[in-house]
Amino acid sequence: MLLWGAYSLRNLWARRVTTAFTVVGMGLVVFVFLAVLMLAHGLERTLGKTGDPANAILLRKGALSEIDSSISRDHAKIIALQSGIKQTLEGRPVAVSEIGLQLTLRKAKERSLASLSLRGTSHDAFAVRPKVRLAQGRLWEPGTTEIVVGAQVAKQFPEAGLHRVLSFGNRAWTVVGLFDADGSGFDSEVWGDAEQFMATFHRTAFSSMTVRLTRPDALVQVKEQLERDPRFSLSVKREPDYYEGKAESLAKMIRVTGLFLTAVFSIGAIMGATMTMSAAVAQRTTEIGTLRTLGFTRLAILQTFLIESMALGASAGLLGVAGASFLQSVTISTVNWDTGSEIAFGFYLSPFMVGLALLFALLMSMVGGLIPATRAARLEIVQALGERTV
Amino acid sequence: MYDPVVTLQRVSKVYSRAGTDVSVLRNLSFSIPAGTFLAIMGPSGSGKSTLLNLMAGIDRPTSGVVVVAGTRLHELSEGDMARWRARHIGYVFQSYNLIPVLTAAENVELPLLLTHLSRKERTDHVKTALRLVGLGDRMDHYPRQLSGGQEQRVGLARAIVSDPTMILADEPTGNLDRESAEDILTLFVRLNRELGKTIVMVTHDPRAAERAQLIRHLEKGVLETPP
Amino acid sequence: MTLGRLILRNTVRRPVRLLLTVGGLAMVVLAFGLIRLTLDQWQAGSRAALKNRLITVHAMSDELRLPLAYKDRLTVIPGARTVHFGAVFGGVYQDPKQSFGSFAEQASTFFETYPEVVLSDAERLAFQQDRRGCIIGHRLAARFGWKVGEAITLKGTVYPGDWELVVRGIFRSTSPNVMGEGELYLHWAYANERLKTTEPDRADQVGWFVVRAADGINGQTVAEAIDASFANSSAETRTESEQAYFAGWVARSGALLRGLEWMSGIINGIALLVLVNALAMAVRERTREYAVIKTLGFQPRHLVSLVLGESLLLALLGGGLGLVLLFPAAQLYAVMTQDRGYVSSYLITTETIGACLAVMLLVGLLAAVWPAIRLIRMTTLEGLRHAG
Structure with missing residues (x-):
């Protein structure tokens, strides 16, 4: 069997130019396949990390996002005291009332418009979301127009970097700190004092509340109490569930478009592999006849050509994976159609996806090699020896 | 009319194979008068095909001068050589080398695409050439539908259709049975006698060589003087 | 007969390979067409918008x-x-x-x-x-x-x-x-x-x-x-022509658009490889024939035109088939991305068709380069000795 493998590999080497074309062609298909998976997965990961399963988010009933939602100050105070919501040792509820807004910004370099997500909040936000921590500078002073920005905002919008001043609503806003939200969607947000944002955007109510639950399964209880209470007209969701739903169109677009296209041109690659293997069979017809005369079975012939084909696939798979691994350092920043604001996410590669890509490459090459290999195995000895080429 | 058609002066050919130099032709000088049907004989490896290829302009000598149809071949560029070949040389291969996807007539027509003949003239020439070799009724057959002898006759028609100065044949009967071989040789003799064509044929078959006007033996790269 | 006929006969010589090459190219053109379509749709809004319609929004x-x-x-x-x-x-x-x-x-x-x-x-x-x-x-x-x-x-x-x-x-x-x-x-x-x-x-x-x-x-x-x-x-307000307003939204998806453009580039690379591979195989098989043609006195440029002709013919056949398939595929694609899709319709424009054909023409030209160079470099003698 070892010898048999060597025979296949040497034949590939003998036709190395054709082999190279086929491998690179299939490798590109694997690359695109993987890139699409990585991007969709990166987006989902960013959103999936946004929010904590131990938190619940409260919105006005019927509102699909923070933009449509409102919760009055009075209600916010009462709601925070509900049972099932965690309290600090001093007896203060671990809850934060926030206002989600969007700011239209002209990017200095590209001169194009972009929407930044603003979150008017309080320092309690960091107690509710322990994974978000200040990375540089300091927090805003309550009651001032100081702001802190997420790691991706600082990267994508140089004009919103540390110590820079943004101006909107006829006021100047100084960036005094950068926070790191562990790769989650919060990294694409700007946080500041809720009252200052509300005044600037002429709002009188909060748009949402995020509360830390005593236990993750306290959600049912809190949901029950609050959604039934006629005073509030609220809907309660687990925080990560809410954020994950916020980029559905984008994730779907990446998946559907990407995989549809991958499917289409993987057929092209299979045809390419078939062509290469057909030529290999045609070229070696006499050789096949000789091998059969020497006593090799049809099965052995079939195996040789399948091994050859799958060696092509394996190389293509490795090539594609190698190429795709370079994408890991790339971050994409684009508008999220569901919210209209900018979101940044990267290409994320997991061992499972590597396995999937290799399997995909092997499958393509196996399907591609099957017909030529079968044809080779079916050749009659006399006929094979008699013809120089098919 | 060029006379002599071929003149070789001190022609040598050295091939280097796997690092060692193999001398195939040594200091060869001779000429072929117009209208000659010459057979060059010799065992395999004697350099007779090399000699033919030098005359056909598809190979170049290591040293020496080859003048064919009044042209000093070593002075031609690759492109001029091809143009010269189209004008002066008709080549007959041992294994016919017909283009499998073209019919007999189309194969014969191929060299005429390099001339300025009209389509009508080309068709006339093709018909004439094929009739001459006795295949007037096989015009639309593909090579795989023809016997070996018929294929070689198409090859011959292709060689003469553009009315070249000289016909060169490399073992033209090498792949044929006796009877077909005789047919081909008879055609060569007719071309030579009736149309005055200069023909150089390389062969190792004495019976084929006998049909030529003149036989020369090539032994170890040296041409023997005729007896 | 003309050289054109020889090109045609050579192209259809191995029906299985022809089918696979054209099929493979068609798939690639199909994928390319779908990407162009997506990009066109995104940009079409801003092109077709009325210039004298102004949109005023909150700045x-x-x-x-x-x-x-x-x-x-x-x-x-x-x-x-x-x-x-x-x-x-x-x-x-x-x-x-x-x-x-x-x-x-x-x-x-x-x-x-x-x-x-x-x-x-x-x-x-x-x-x-x-x-x-x-x-x-x-x-x-x-x-x-x-x-x-x-x-x-x-x-x-x-x-x-x-x-x-x-x-x-x-x-x-x-x-x-x-x-x-x-x-x-x-x-x-x-x-x-x-x-x-x-x-x-x-x-x-x-x-x-x-x-x-x-x-x-x-x-x-x-x-x-x-x-x-x-x-x-x-x-305060921000007022733009409707055209600029739409273009602004398209630009906000710039990263995705660039991703798609990259993808269409890679796709053309695949097309090129498929075609070069097919041509290289064909040329290698026919080395001897090309040498015979050369012996008959044909110039290197004649051989190049044989290969180039075959390459272009294959590319255009593939392109044509891909375009034919594009119509039903665009329908399917539209259905799959419809509900929350950002793209409202998949109308195949003459621009899409033009882009597909232009790209295939380019692929056809480029694919012929390498096999043609090999042919030009081949000496007649080597070619005649080639076992095929």
Whole structure:
């Protein structure tokens, strides 16, 4: 069997130019396949990390996002005291009332418009979301127009970097700190004092509340109490569930478009592999006849050509994976159609996806090699020896 | 009319194979008068095909001068050589080398695409050439539908259709049975006698060589003087 | 006979390989076509938009609204012909996941502002006279099976509550990239009236004004005049031509567009490899024949034209087949991305077809380079000795 493998590999080497074309062609298909998976997965990961399963988010009933939602100050105070919501040792509820807004910004370099997500909040936000921590500078002073920005905002919008001043609503806003939200969607947000944002955007109510639950399964209880209470007209969701739903169109677009296209041109690659293997069979017809005369079975012939084909696939798979691994350092920043604001996410590669890509490459090459290999195995000895080429 | 058609002066050919130099032709000088049907004989490896290829302009000598149809071949560029070949040389291969996807007539027509003949003239020439070799009724057959002898006759028609100065044949009967071989040789003799064509044929078959006007033996790269 | 015939015969010589090559290329063209289509659709909106239609929105944020009172000030701006306004309505029918665009618009100026809307005069009148009336694009009507005269109930997200509307017309659009055919339009006045009781704070506000500049007036001048007149107010405006406005949104998806462009580049690389591979195999097999042709006196350029001809023929066959397949595939693609898809329709334009063919022509040319160079370099003798 070892010898048999060597025979296949040497034949590939003998036709190395054709082999190279086929491998690179299939490798590109694997690359695109993987890139699409990585991007969709990166987006989902960013959103999936946004929010904590131990938190619940409260919105006005019927509102699909923070933009449509409102919760009055009075209600916010009462709601925070509900049972099932965690309290600090001093007896203060671990809850934060926030206002989600969007700011239209002209990017200095590209001169194009972009929407930044603003979150008017309080320092309690960091107690509710322990994974978000200040990375540089300091927090805003309550009651001032100081702001802190997420790691991706600082990267994508140089004009919103540390110590820079943004101006909107006829006021100047100084960036005094950068926070790191562990790769989650919060990294694409700007946080500041809720009252200052509300005044600037002429709002009188909060748009949402995020509360830390005593236990993750306290959600049912809190949901029950609050959604039934006629005073509030609220809907309660687990925080990560809410954020994950916020980029559905984008994730779907990446998946559907990407995989549809991958499917289409993987057929092209299979045809390419078939062509290469057909030529290999045609070229070696006499050789096949000789091998059969020497006593090799049809099965052995079939195996040789399948091994050859799958060696092509394996190389293509490795090539594609190698190429795709370079994408890991790339971050994409684009508008999220569901919210209209900018979101940044990267290409994320997991061992499972590597396995999937290799399997995909092997499958393509196996399907591609099957017909030529079968044809080779079916050749009659006399006929094979008699013809120089098919 | 060029006379002599071929003149070789001190022609040598050295091939280097796997690092060692193999001398195939040594200091060869001779000429072929117009209208000659010459057979060059010799065992395999004697350099007779090399000699033919030098005359056909598809190979170049290591040293020496080859003048064919009044042209000093070593002075031609690759492109001029091809143009010269189209004008002066008709080549007959041992294994016919017909283009499998073209019919007999189309194969014969191929060299005429390099001339300025009209389509009508080309068709006339093709018909004439094929009739001459006795295949007037096989015009639309593909090579795989023809016997070996018929294929070689198409090859011959292709060689003469553009009315070249000289016909060169490399073992033209090498792949044929006796009877077909005789047919081909008879055609060569007719071309030579009736149309005055200069023909150089390389062969190792004495019976084929006998049909030529003149036989020369090539032994170890040296041409023997005729007896 | 001509060399063309030899090219043709060579091309069809190995039917299986021909099929695989053309099939492979067709798939690649298909994928390329779908990407072009997606990109074209995105950009088509901004190209087809009317230049003299200006959109005024809140400068600070896309989601902030402008006071209705701005309307009077807009009307007196020199060069402004008509002033229309609207807002996102955000209606949900049954399942929030089955969303579609719904907009509250000033009914009296709607048709004048959007001449793209194709609707009979009777239906126009019926819509304008019924405060609870709405008009819907024919694709939306088909999606939910709605008929004219039918009452439908939407749940409001931006305008809270349940809304009973009556379908007064089903329209088509002369320019679906600008005025989509999958949306719903209702009376802003009706939506606003209810809001006055439920959320008075948010009442009497609009999402945008659409100002049509008078003929012969530079839209840019009018836009600047509008923004200047609201400068330093509590709600500053940003006014752009509809074209620039759409282009701005497209630019915000720039990273994705670039990703798609990259992908289309890679796809062409695949096409090139498939074709080069096929040609290289063919040329290697026929080395001897090419040598014979050379012996007959043909020039290297003749051989190049044989290979190039075959390459172009294959590329165009593949391109042609790919384009034929593009039509049903675009339909399928549209269905798969429809619901929440950003792209409203997959119309195959002459530009898409042109791009596909141009790219295949280029691929055909490039693919021939390497095999042709090999042929030129091959000496006649080597070729004749080739075992094939």
